Amino acid sequence: MQSVRTPLRSLAIIAIIAAAMWAKADAEKFTSCCTAVSDEEVTDPIIGFRLQRHSNHCVNAVILTTDKNKDFCCPVKSLWVGRKIQEFMNNLRRKRASTASTLLTRLTSVTPSTVFSTAPSPMEGSGQ
Numbered sequence: 001m002q003s004v005r006t007p008l009r010s011l012a013i014i015a016i017i018a019a020a021m022w023a024k025a026d027a028e029k030f031t032s033c034c035t036a037v038s039d040e041e042v043t044d045p046i047i048g049f050r051l052q053r054h055s056n057h058c059v060n061a062v063i064l065t066t067d068k069n070k071d072f073c074c075p076v077k078s079l080w081v082g083r084k085i086q087e088f089m090n091n092l093r094r095k096r097a098s099t100a101s102t103l104l105t106r107l108t109s110v111t112p113s114t115v116f117s118t119a120p121s122p123m124e125g126s127g128q
Contacts, residue, residue: 033058034073041080042072046088051076 035057044066052061052073061073062081074081 034061037061037073037075044068049085
């Protein structure tokens with residue numbers, strides 16, 4: 001009986017340690033935040049942004065994500081941050097409009113002669 005309890009106890013301890021490590025890793029994902037902001041202007045193109053509200057040790061910030069996949073903590077009220085976000089939104093609108101226009105062009109460029117051929121099919125021309 002003693003020999004069965006030892007492996008079960010070891011498994012229970014391993015499970016508890018693994019669960020604690022997993023919970024810590026998940027908590028780090030959610031607690032990472034800006035604790036300070038920089039007034040230095042981000043010159044790389046951005047691919048996204050998000051707003052962070054003040055809570056605990058986190059400060060109010062706009063987090064800009066660059067095309068190099070780096071996050072920068074920026075001041076919320078800075079004029080250059082507003083311009084950077086406006087530039088990003090304008091580029092996003094242009095890309096969406098361009099994509100929609102390209103799709104519309106492709107859909108409308110199909111002519112009836114390419115869709116419905118008047119040439120006899122191989123079955124019709126074989127005389128069967």
